[in-house]
Amino acid sequence: MASDHVKGSGGRRAFLPMVMSYAASGGSLVVSSAAQLLTFAILARFLGVHEFSLFVAITAVANIAVHVCGLGAMECLVRRVARDRAIYPDMLGHNIILTAITGTLLVLLGVVVLPYYFTLSPDPATNIAVIALLLITNIVFVRVIVLSEQIFLAHSDFGRANMVVVGFAVARTIAAALCCLVFGVSSIVSWSIWQFACHVLVALGCWAAIRQLGRPHYRLVREELPLGFYFSIPCILRALRQNADLLVLSLVTSAEIMASYSVARRMLESSYLSVEALNRLVYPGSAKISSAGLQHAMPRIRMVLFAAVPISIATALTVFVLAPVLPYLFGKDYVSLVSFVRILCWVVVPLAIWSVAVEALGASGNQGARAAVMGLGSVAGAAVAAAATWYAPPIGTFVSFYVIETATVVVAWGTLWHIVRRDQLREASREGGGVLPPAVAIAPAFRNE
Known part of the structure; x- marks a missing residue:
């Protein structure tokens, strides 16, 4: 984003450059x-x-x-x-x-x-x-x-x-x-x-x-080796999760359904780019602001969330309206393509919501927490997607998508607020010269110091 912090008149003056930066990135x-x-x-x-x-x-x-x-x-x-x-x-x-x-x-x-x-x-x-x-x-x-x-x-x-x-x-x-x-x-x-x-x-x-x-x-840079490892693991697991439904679907459905679903998945990944454009802009600035604690970046994170939700809804609506054009590009053999794209396009909304929290965890250096959210979500998601696809293809596959992404929203934001509260208490303890409260001292330490 063009500005690291938005406040008062400076925030209003920075609004246009921020919009222009997002428009260019998007x-x-x-x-x-x-x-x-x-x-x-x-x-x-x-x-x-x-x-x-x-x-x-x-x-x-x-x-x-x-x-x-x-x-x-x-x-x-x-x-x-x-x-x-x-x-x-x-x-x-x-x-x-x-x-x-x-x-x-x-x-x-x-x-x-x-x-x-x-x-x-x-x-x-x-x-x-x-x-x-x-x-x-x-x-x-x-x-x-x-x-x-x-x-x-x-x-x-x-x-x-x-x-x-x-x-x-x-x-x-x-x-x-x-x-x-x-x-x-x-x-x-x-x-x-x-x-x-x-x-x-x-x-x-x-x-x-x-x-x-x-x-x-x-x-x-040795201190970054474990953080990089934490960052890459959930990405690998998510890539595996994204192939579980494809693998099972290829075993239990026709080639046409498999092909149409694959293209619909490609469209979903393309839809997420509207939110990724926002996340890629704010990540460097969020890294600066959160260096002293994740709580300092929360106003910025809320602003990103309030922008990401309407962007994702607008993107899903656009894909829904334009879906009938796709058979002209890929061919008339993709009979199920339009309906599959219209069912999956709304998944981008919960995906956008949890991605804001996950990106905030990464930017603040909480790669352990980020890895836990995305890694465990991907493992559980792969199992849910595979089981749902096996027992009720392809409807079960679509339902599993919404269940997985919605659950990830709850876990990601719950983890984010847990770390914000922990960082607030630690900062208050340092400023007061006191001892860290027991509730914080025994809390799960996801963050990599």
Whole structure:
């Protein structure tokens, strides 16, 4: 957000820049989402059902692995650099080291395991090479490109952060259009080369753009290792949770329902970008304000919540109204697509509400609490989604979504208020020179000091 604090006339003067910043951030994510959707549609039409299903499956594995790559070091960079830009060289080196180590290990593991499950080419050597290329592209290079966006966010340079998001999405769409529409590529083997080349060019452009911010100091910031780990774990578990319903649904329903549901899920993820645009703006400022205790950021957090709810409702309503257009993009074979999108689109509202609390926990350094909320929620959510999908597909799948997200709202905000109250009592104890009250001393210590 353009301002770290809103108060009095200064808050009124800062309102327009804040709106403009959100419009730019939200616009960039919407353009990015539209470009991704177009890329998705082009590949779906030209690769064919079999090839496209293989590509989606391997990409799903990469989407889980990319959260492991770097072990949450990007969040540490945004939080620490937003508070003190002098630490940027150390945090950049910290990120590069962890990304290189974990990225290499993940690619090697994938090259060993995935050829037993996916056959992209009848030639074993080519099959391994294509899988390796897809993993390098969708894990390592995606992580590098996203890191550059986060670096700009940490420096409150939202304009260039938006350029990275839009440029990356548009570059992939151009690559897919050239590959399929111009050169008539219809195999995942050929597409993997085009995709790799696209990501290399974007990554080189991103790193050229951030060079002026300073050179890295190659060392591990040891105190951030556990916090980064706490941050990455819930993201990994949530990625696993997002695939539980897809896996079970593929076993108990028709291919049409499975395909339509997959697209509806993609639309839900795109809808969340309207809220993510807000969260990505306020995160650096929230990190500054909450450095002395989460209670100091509560006025800001309430303001974010009051903005996130109407934004999510407006987004859901827009998707609901525009849903009938989707079959023209993906094809008339997606018979259930419109109804599925209209059922799922409202999930973005509870998702927006709990995301505000979770982002506040992360920005304040309470990564243990954040990991507990999202990690336990993802594990329980995966079990609920799988069971509901198995016994009552696809209605049970939709019901499980609302149950899981609503429960997460209660847990996330309950945890947030618990930590705020604890921090208030600790601050009062320090100011009074007294001993911490017993009720606070024995309270569960989620926060990582």
